[in-house]
Amino acid sequence: MFARSVLRKALALPFEQTPSSTTLFRATLSTTTSTSTSTSPNPESPLSASPRAQFNNPTHQQHQPPVTPSSAASTPASTPYTTPQTSSHIPTHKQPLAPTFEAPLKVTSSLLELLPHLTAQRAHYITAHVHAKPYLVTAGDHLRLPFLMANVQPGDVIRLNRASVIGSRDFTLKGKPYIDERMFECRARVVGVDSEPMRYKEKTKRRQRHVRTIKSKERYTMLRIMDVKVKTKEELVQEGAVVVEGQDQATLEVKS
Amino acid sequence: MPVQGIRTVAAARNGVGAFILPCKRMDFHYCDWAGSSRGMVSFLKSALPSFAKANPQIEIRVSPRPHKHPVIKGHYINGREKAICVRNLEPEQIFKKANLLKEASGEKLKRTKKPVTSINDSVRGIWSPYHGDIKTV
Numbered sequence: 245m246f247a248r249s250v251l252r253k254a255l256a257l258p259f260e261q262t263p264s265s266t267t268l269f270r271a272t273l274s275t276t277t278s279t280s281t282s283t284s285p286n287p288e289s290p291l292s293a294s295p296r297a298q299f300n301n302p303t304h305q306q307h308q309p310p311v312t313p314s315s316a317a318s319t320p321a322s323t324p325y326t327t328p329q330t331s332s333h334i335p336t337h338k339q340p341l342a343p344t345f346e347a348p349l350k351v352t353s354s355l356l357e358l359l360p361h362l363t364a365q366r367a368h369y370i371t372a373h374v375h376a377k378p379y380l381v382t383a384g385d386h387l388r389l390p391f392l393m394a395n396v397q398p399g400d401v402i403r404l405n406r407a408s409v410i411g412s413r414d415f416t417l418k419g420k421p422y423i424d425e426r427m428f429e430c431r432a433r434v435v436g437v438d439s440e441p442m443r444y445k446e447k448t449k450r451r452q453r454h455v456r457t458i459k460s461k462e463r464y465t466m467l468r469i470m471d472v473k474v475k476t477k478e479e480l481v482q483e484g485a486v487v488v489e490g491q492d493q494a495t496l497e498v499k500s
Numbered sequence: 501m502p503v504q505g506i507r508t509v510a511a512a513r514n515g516v517g518a519f520i521l522p523c524k525r526m527d528f529h530y531c532d533w534a535g536s537s538r539g540m541v542s543f544l545k546s547a548l549p550s551f552a553k554a555n556p557q558i559e560i561r562v563s564p565r566p567h568k569h570p571v572i573k574g575h576y577i578n579g580r581e582k583a584i585c586v587r588n589l590e591p592e593q594i595f596k597k598a599n600l601l602k603e604a605s606g607e608k609l610k611r612t613k614k615p616v617t618s619i620n621d622s623v624r625g626i627w628s629p630y631h632g633d634i635k636t637v
Contacts, residue, residue, distance in 0.1 A: 384618070385616055386616070388617075390615060411624070436603045436604060
């Protein structure tokens, strides 16, 4: 349910993203995985033989977190410590899976009429849903998810692809119940893991003098919203949206 | 001298553009003699090289601390530090503690009820009773 509904790794890093230091270390790791499996579409130069010899030491590898090699990104062997800037730097077998859609996006002509007003009015907010819980965020916000997300590292970019409302000051795009994920882009960066202070709860039973104290300390994944973007009319048409008449999946409302 | 307004400086929001890992330095302290450092010593020998290689953005310091329990300290970009005593722990447990320090933000642990923290202005503005049309009840 998690993979289907909520989150998907960002398909591509935008150009203007400055390289993160965490992706830096993952870039170094990836040369090992790509060389050891030797399934990389673009074979590395003979320079990659030396890291293979180092990393295949089993005593070193048993302490590696299991996530890192799978989500790592590869770099050319001549510059082993560069960060992938775009998706073209990442080998195809390591890129996240693109979503598959059966039908093209259908938008009504009335929505397309109003859509330029929404896209032109800057500062958008979005009600993104993660595990069916809504979070109203804008670009630059800090989001502490109420759970520990699996298989992510600090520095990873994920894409929130389920939203019910996107709006600006005067316009609101509402989904029924959700907006099609091809109409917007919302990326978030995993900043780290936070935890709450230790929680003590005293458990008692009636007429028993024994008091049991239980402890708990939850951990939470922290995200930073990188951008909230509504796709313009031209982008939608370019990506193959079909203009239809009648009832739409989303409605655009003007503030009265 | 003319009156000058207070200039607003853009607040740093780590991760919006560039992302810097909050943990900048980790200190590993051990004792050669004490038995509580046995797991730490084996962690330093076996796992620390790969851990340091996997995290090139973290400065790693290893130093003896005789007649004391082994400690891992993490130093963060907000100036704070976190220390974890790892006495009598196995190397695998110590690796988990080191990973915890690596992923932490360095902030003091707080119980927060709201998931979203924002410094942006409200997108839709603040409601005013004097503006807009008259609503009928």
